Amino acid sequence: MLRRLVFLVLVLVGAAAAFLAFSWWGGGPTEEETGVIVAEGTSVAALGEQLAEDGQIDLSPGLWRLNARLFGGGDPIRAGEFTIPPGTSAAGILDIVQHARPVQRFITIPEGMPSVLVRERVQATDLLVGEAPLPAEGTVLPQTYSFQRGDSRAAVIARMQEAMSQTLEELWPTRTERSVVETPAEAVILASIVEKETAKPSERRMVAGVYSNRLRIGMKLDADPTVIYPITKGKPLGRRIRRSELNDVNDYNTYAMAGLPAGPIANPGRESIAAVLDPAETDALYFVADGTGGHVFASTLEEHNRNVAKWYEIRRRRGEM
Template sequence: MWRSLASNMLTVLIAVLFLLGGLILWGKSQYTAEGPLETAICLRVERGSNMARVSRDLEDQGAVASGTIFRLGAKYSEKTGQLKAGSFLVEPGSSMEEIIDRVTTSGASTCGTEIVYRVGVTRTNTVVRELDPATSTFEEKAEFILGEDEVPAAYTETRQEADTRYRIALAEGVTSWQVVEALKSIDVLEGDPGERPGEGLLAPDSYEVTPGTARAAVLGEMQQRQQLRINAAWEGRAADAAVASPEEMLILASIIEKETGIAGERGLVASVFTNRLNRGMRLQTDPTVIYGVTKGEGVLGRGLRQSELRKATPWNTYVIEGLPPTPIANPGMASLEAAVNPETTDYVFFVADGTGGHAFAETLDEHNRNVAKWREIEAQQQNN
């Protein structure tokens, strides 16, 4: 009898173990399988939250089929205590495992509301916007000019939210003075920026910051990125590049940057300056004259005077031979590459064509005809 009972108990135990093993395998497959979410959501994890609250939120939004499996998966992967506060984009079909990784790997928000400080050539615009996860597009909530406009309530309210993201977007062609002055006015940053970096040594790019980030640290990161770009562009230079050093490349790139904002023209503009340098012609470019007047501190805000075009300054390329002594702005990667890998042309002239681009010419006669066309366009624009 005891032998029969023991045999039956053993059979039951084996069955239970098989069932338990099957349950574990099923749970694991559910944990790693594609999730039920059909439309992307922005999962907000508050400070002091826990996996239980997160799992309930995910269940309510239809992102996970079982909050219990979600919590067990976090526990057995030893990530329960690694939950980060923030707003996280959960894409359609995300598995529980992928969601766990997203909310425990980094505290950097990937959706929700962000404030972008756009440092431009003429002003710094502050934009408050929120990502719509369903369409992956941003909805603008407020925009104002930093230091000029009244600060809108949306900005103040968003600044008080713990999971707000902050970015500084540096435009191509800004001067180092403009960057430093903009950083001084951005209220989420702290500390003295220190000595102004040399012209051209800051990388136009997007920089993620958090409240309390040191201004000097932001400038340091901008310089590090630009140096990497300078090194990469110089390493990939053409054998017959007209510039003899990374410093000269940076100067030429800054002139290209200020002459055109059209990506497809950079190589053509670079070819004009390369041909002029190779032929011993003066560069004769207005942005260098403007820099000689302003030293990069502010915007000229008017046309150049004939006296300024004739006045000798270290940057006036109508007067000096070759390149000016320093860059005149901070160029982007495309302009750096164009400076040492220009398109192959015989162009030595260009002028605005009225469409936002330029008309290029190989001869002075052709250039004069292009200039006459531009004068006609200017006159028409003034009369309208």
């Protein structure tokens, strides 16, 4: 009788062990690739409840917790988004969130992108949720940002704005005596013009130097991008600027007034902000395109007019005039 009882107990223990093993290492219930987002600070128990609720494991949260304790090792689970192949066992899922690299998703905001296009880009980014708000011009720092599936578009834009605030706080103390901006807000305004005027990083400080010289003596900036901004809010104009637009008096048209425009005309990058805080030491007051993607600078109007004539000749040879 005792032998039969012992045998029965052994059978039951073996069956229980087999059940635990199968529930842990046996194939999972999913038939397609799925994903799991593990929030910072999620416990193993909470993860089990999340997986059970989402149908990614076919054992109870209690059994998940027991198996994880018995067979899962002591490695911590990692925060982030993870890809789960179809049919992955509970053991496999735990191994993934303990050791696999989280999925990386990125959105890039180029230097000089206006806020209307920032909003469009964030709104068009899949896997984010909610509506993208329109950030105030000049409040977004252009760079590449990571995000996770399910992040809100508003939260992503808020991180972009926080990055700009931190960058301004970091760079403002680097302002030199050659800089004419008196506040971080003015730095962003002037940097946005520099950003739109040159695509060559090596020219940023020189362009900033020219505009700083003009502001210092009360000379108009005559910056084409400031004329375009009230018309398109920073989007490409798609045509040449009309004479009536150059003559239009508004808070942005630097052909019609001296000083800085009322606000930024784009979201400037870190290097353009640094350039207006430490502009090149130069006596140049003018610049014009040189036909190679850069500009040629001049200190006198006479010299500038010669450079303009050369640029017009280049454009005529190209059939642009």
